[in-house]
Amino acid sequence: RDTAKILLKDSWPLLLSSILLMVQARFDQILIKELLSFKELGIYVVSLSLVEFWGFIPMILISSLSPSIISIRELNYDKYLERLQYFYSLMFFLFIIVAVPIFFFADFIIRLLYGDKFLEAGSILSLMAFRLFFTNMGVARGLFILCENLFFYSLVTMAVGSFVNILLNIMLIPYFNLKGAIFSNYISFFITTFLLDFFYMPTRKNVIVMLKGIFFPIIRIGVVINGKY
Numbered sequence: 001r002d003t004a005k006i007l008l009k010d011s012w013p014l015l016l017s018s019i020l021l022m023v024q025a026r027f028d029q030i031l032i033k034e035l036l037s038f039k040e041l042g043i044y045v046v047s048l049s050l051v052e053f054w055g056f057i058p059m060i061l062i063s064s065l066s067p068s069i070i071s072i073r074e075l076n077y078d079k080y081l082e083r084l085q086y087f088y089s090l091m092f093f094l095f096i097i098v099a100v101p102i103f104f105f106a107d108f109i110i111r112l113l114y115g116d117k118f119l120e121a122g123s124i125l126s127l128m129a130f131r132l133f134f135t136n137m138g139v140a141r142g143l144f145i146l147c148e149n150l151f152f153y154s155l156v157t158m159a160v161g162s163f164v165n166i167l168l169n170i171m172l173i174p175y176f177n178l179k180g181a182i183f184s185n186y187i188s189f190f191i192t193t194f195l196l197d198f199f200y201m202p203t204r205k206n207v208i209v210m211l212k213g214i215f216f217p218i219i220r221i222g223v224v225i226n227g228k229y
Contacts, residue, residue, distance in 0.1 A: 013155035020158035024165045024188055031169045036177060040218040044178050046118055048228040050109065054098050054132060058139040060089060065090075066143050073147055081209050084144060089212025091136035102129040127182050134189035137210065141193055144206045153200065161192035 108123035165188035172180030
């Protein structure tokens with residue numbers, strides 16, 4: 001009973017955070033239908049479904065790798081941060097491997113799967129490919145939130161991100177159509193995943209680890225190419 005109480009106390013912000021994440025990720029579709037048309041909504045949903053299809057890979061990786069990261073935290077905190085960094089690197093390279101082909105071959109993918117009727121979705125799919133960056137980094141960030149028991153903070157960031165997303169969608173969709181919805185999502189995801197974490201002291205170290213995970217492998221590859229490794 002005591003364990004159940006602890007779990008409920010710790011997990012209710014996570015439940016609400018998940019709901020707000022869905023609002024942040026789906027509210028744009030409501031506005032597209034109301035402010036544009038069902039045609040634009042169909043193009044948007046087709047592109048989004050092709051991108052979200054790849055979301056299962058980060059979930060598989062976090063299920064497989066999280067035990068080794070969580071278990072080392074109490075024994076060696078520096079090693080724990082190091083493993084987080086490598087996890088962020090893995091997520092970043094997964095984004096590159098999947099997003100780059102989508103970006104360059106979006107028209108071909110749309111034509112192959114849906115025919116010329118949805119060819120307008122090609123340019124939208126190209127822009128949406130970068131959504132995988134925030135998806136992958138967000139999944140990896142969730143592991144840090146779990147390890148540090150920052151569920152209430154996560155709820156606050158999701159609330160801010162959802163509010164910003166709704167506001168930007170209302171402002172940008174009438175002027176930039178579907179691209180306005182995409183830009184609104186990217187800005188709100190950036191605020192949720194990076195900006196707020198940087199200004200909150202308990203999560204600032206995670207932003208630094210995340211940036212190292214993104215850029216350190218690139219630096220190492222450059223060193224190897226130059227023959228200095």
